[in-house]
Amino acid sequence: MRQLRLLILGGTSEASALARALAGDARVAPLLSLAGRTKAPVTPPVPFRVGGFGGPAGLAAYLEAERFDLMIDATHPFADRIKRNAVEAAGLAGVPLLAIRRPEWRPQPGDRWTIVPDMAAAAAALGNDPKRVFLTIGQKELAPFREAPVHTYVIRSVDPPDPGHLPPNAVVIIARGPFDEPSERALLDGHRIDVIVTKNSGGTATEAKLAAARALRIPVVMVARPAHPDAETVDTAEQALAWLEARVRQA
Structure with a gap:
């Protein structure tokens, strides 16, 4: 079974949950990418980088140069630019992309x-x-x-x-x-x-x-949230792990 290289675009609780779940999993080599907007982020239990990529072309070049097999977009629901960049870069590099799209809050009875x-x-x-x-x-x-x-x-x-x-x-x-x-x-x-x-x-x-x-x-x-680009999506980190498990078994 070949080890899969996974780029996680992070900065959310879902990204942290993925990192914790994958730490020590020899089948996957994850790299967590943080935008750097938080001055003192919680140190993840997997290798990580901080900073941007230089737009979709830069991200695509990074995916190819580092030979990533998969990418998961676990960025904040309002990080619309990196979401668009991820979709475009995945297409350019031919790397499968999964986006975690956390469900929106809905008004409940009594809300104003x-x-x-x-x-x-x-x-x-x-x-x-x-x-x-x-x-x-x-x-x-x-x-x-x-x-x-x-x-x-x-x-x-x-x-x-x-x-x-x-x-x-x-x-x-x-x-x-x-x-x-x-x-x-x-x-x-x-x-x-x-x-x-x-x-x-x-x-x-x-x-x-x-x-x-x-x-x-x-x-x-x-x-309200900005519109998100079309991508294969799940709601939770647990569902993303199931998606990843299926691809690990195919490797």
């Missing part, structure tokens, strides 16, 4: 969601009356909220945001999920939050804030 297409629309949806806003959108997309300075913001991020991107009247909380509902309710209560702005990332790591908002009757401005 306003769904918007992007961050500019999210900032506009806050309106003109001053509110206390909980932003859980990461550190890279804060600039539109500088155009809505009437509000007070509580911003949670894994890494400290660039001070130049912060809206006025902002408090920053540095924290990494997963979070539970009691702690999320305490945060929302403690900061007297009027509205939450978040991205429809799906998954369980940060879902507790939605349950807390539902219980407290706090409205949520939900930024």
Whole structure:
């Protein structure tokens, strides 16, 4: 049986789960690729690299030069550029690609969601009356909220945001999920939050804030996912491992 070389495009809990499952599996030689947006990522138990590839052509060249047999896209649901690059590069290099597409959150009874297409629309949806806003959108997309300075913001991020991107009247909380509902309710209560702005990332790591908002009757401005390119997809890391197992047996 030939050892298969696997490139995992990571940065998510699914990518971490794949890395843990494949560590020590002699049938597969995985390499986890991280974009480098998080300053102190959790060190994976498999070989990894940090940084980009130089677009789809660069990724295709890397796949060919390093003789990868397979690629799994386990990037964040909002990492639309690398998703497009992965599909194009897989076609150029002739490398089979599987994309893990985490299911979206769906509104539940009692939810008060306003769904918007992007961050500019999210900032506009806050309106003109001053509110206390909980932003859980990461550190890279804060600039539109500088155009809505009437509000007070509580911003949670894994890494400290660039001070130049912060809206006025902002408090920053540095924290990494997963979070539970009691702690999320305490945060929302403690900061007297009027509205939450978040991205429809799906998954369980940060879902507790939605349950807390539902219980407290706090409205949520939900930024919809970008459209994803066509690819063979699964919902979970476990399903991706089953896909990989089938290809290992064929090797």
